[in-house]
Amino acid sequence: MPQQHPPRSHAIHARVRSYSRAGGRLTDSQARALERYGDRYVIDVPRADAIRTVDPAFRLDPAAAFGHVGQLRPLIVEVGSGAGEVILAHAAAHPGVDYLAVEAWETAIAKLVAGAAKAGLRNLRVVPADAAQLLATALPVGCASEVWVFFPDPWRKPRHRKRRLVTAAFADSVARVLRPGGVWRLATDWADYAWQMRDVLEAASALPEGLEADCTGPYFRFPDAGARPDLGADTAEEGSLGNGFDPGSPAGVRGGWSPRYPGRVLTRFEEKGIRAGRTIRDLTAVRTGEMWVPLRREAVAL
Ligand SMILES: C[S@@+](CC[C@H](N)C(=O)[O-])C[C@H]1O[C@@H](n2cnc3c(N)ncnc32)[C@H](O)[C@@H]1O
Incomplete structure (x- = not known):
């Protein structure tokens, strides 16, 4: 209809x-x-x-x-x-x-x-x-076992980046709908969006020991924080909006990338990114048992 x-x-x-x-x-x-x-x-x-x-x-x-x-x-x-x-x-x-x-x-x-x-x-x-x-x-609340965000619109131009979907406020909404143990999977071919996703996940997550102190009552675990730091470093081009150096870590050493999710079939968008020589990065976060609290959203939405 x-x-x-x-x-x-x-x-x-x-x-x-x-x-x-x-x-x-x-x-x-x-x-x-x-x-x-x-x-x-x-x-x-x-x-x-x-x-x-x-x-x-x-x-x-x-x-x-x-x-x-x-x-x-x-x-x-x-x-x-x-x-x-x-x-x-x-x-x-x-x-x-x-x-x-x-x-x-x-x-x-x-x-x-x-x-x-x-x-x-x-x-x-x-x-x-x-x-x-x-x-x-x-x-x-807690209805979903997985949430997938694959190749969201990258909004490449700096003045458009505020339109990107994956933000702290969106992470709060994903935490809201995922059940404990549920998985949030993301992928992008756009380097600085991958870093933005990584930063959003780190801010909402308990990180593996030795990386950083846990945030209080984290909604997620980010088991691959720090993993595969070299991914894409070989294709980095200084000054390129698509594949440049990680601003949070000039040599791309912070990592945070998961193995490619095998359940993700190759789409037109991923194919286009690969053809253009861009690095595909997957990210994964796992919902903790921390109860979702509406009041916390106000803090991240600001
Ligand atoms: C670049 S395409 C990727 C499509 C698909 N995930 C793939 O990997 O081939 C992004 C899609 O997300 C949709 N989209 C973007 N923001 C959205 C939002 N806030 N709510 C629902 N759909 C959205 C767009 O309409 C577009 O179809």
Whole structure:
């Protein structure tokens, strides 16, 4: 079913958006896929004011959305799934797990729906929303066993970096939705975004012994903090925005990179990064048992 959008308002310009487009011209077959299978796969979201916003009073019940109230099944949330290569492959391979894609761009949503319908998937849904808002309020606390953020929009220009999704406030929202022992997986081909992710994880995590004192009541463990320090150092180019030296560590010695997540199939975005000679970096954090406290969010959101 085609999405009904509220009229554009000034609010869409006032908010910080980590995505560059929400609407888009659909091909006939994409429009048909949404028309035909939207009811099955797309979760309707009451909006706060503008397209992709989320009414703060909205609560999404995953069990109801997947049609198995009362059953306990693992839930994996992928933020910014794009056309859905990774989540579609996983959902097909693991029918006992539920997969929730959160995506802002209509064309990507249509491709995902078409792919899910073609594969006859029953364990995948897509939420057309700004993930930063959805994870902050709408999903239940502790509902997810994994959260994936693969190749988020890099916002390369220094003046655009404030639009990046992975920030301390977003880490707080991921901590909110992950259950204890749940895993946050990230990957990027953009060096200074990788360092930003690493810094965000370090700030919210208990680090391996000897690296730094634990922060009080950390929401995450970051077991690969300091690992693989040389990754990408050989491709570093001074002054390059994409693959330059780590500003936190001029020779790239701080590391923090995990082995490539084997469950991540090669997507168009990763392929593009590899073709351009950029280093792909994965990061992984594990949710501790520390209870999520709403009041702490105010401190990180400032
Ligand atoms: C560069 S693409 C990567 C797609 C996919 N993860 C991959 O690896 O191929 C980033 C995607 O994230 C989506 N996105 C960015 N910010 C978002 C947000 N706040 N909420 C939902 N989707 C978002 C964009 O629309 C885009 O489809």
